[in-house]
Amino acid sequence: MTEILKAVLVLFVLLGSSALGRAVYPLLSERHRSREVIDFVRLVIAMLVTFAALVLGLLTTSVKASYDKVGSDLSSLSISLIQLDQCLREWGEDAVPIRKRLRAYTAATIATTWTEEQRPPGDYYPTEVATIHGSEVEGAVMDDILTRVEFGIRELEPHDPMHSRLETTCIAQYERLMQTRWRLIEEARSSISTPFFVVLIFWLAVVFGAFGLNAPHNLLSYVMIALAALSISSAIFVILDLDTPFGGVFTVSSEPLRHALMHLSE
Secondary structure (H helix, E strand, O other), X not given: OOHHHHHHXXXXXXXXXXHHHHHHHHHOOHHHHOHHHHHHHHHHHHHHHXXXXXXXXXXXXXXXXXXHHHXXXXXXXXXXXXXXXXXXXXXXXXXXXXXXXHHHHHHHHHHHHOOOOOOOOOOOOOOOOOOOEOOEOOOHHHHHHHHHHHHHHXXXXXXXXXXXXXXXXXXXXXXXXXXXXXXXXHHOOOOOOHHHXXXXXXXXXXXXXXXXXXXXXXXXXXXXXXXXXXXXXXXXXXXXXXXXXXOOOOOOOOHHHHHHHHHHOO
């Protein structure tokens, strides 16, 4: 289920809870509609509203920090690609095939991660590979390209002390690249557990049920409840969308990798 469908579902749950509260109110006895009972209900709901607002605020802060971390690590990945390519460039002609594989990997990553954006020009990279689906960032084809890059680096034969140092540097750069890549893959996974999300929606449903129970019977009250439900649903959508940084409306920019590809193509 996509983020927008979940947000729409939350909207209907909140509006349905409010309508249920409004439908139940006429069925209550006079004893349950006394001022003391209403004041007590409002006190409990105020506590729940405060708690739900605190949780939503913490969730927003957490997913935004995670989203920014993904963007930072994507920039680090781009830097690692450029540094590894520069090391291979200094090696000479023997490293040209490895550089081509590294360039193909970068272009394929852009094409399969940001599927709605323009693909890098050329047909030198595989485009029919697994694209992002939730927590998946790359497929087996991409792993194979990087594995061949590693094998190519380790198969290089240094002819002098300078190339021996370059080999050590290139291997270290490759390992740094892989560490950043796997960190990005792990960070792309959703961090919001489904049970916690369900409990949060239950709290909000209780709050909106109480709103319907206490709301005056007029059009303005109903409009305000609908606007409140829409606002909460949009906040839920933003939280869920930020929690999937490589898909949805709030997608991490592809510019760092495109910038790296420009360097690799020189």
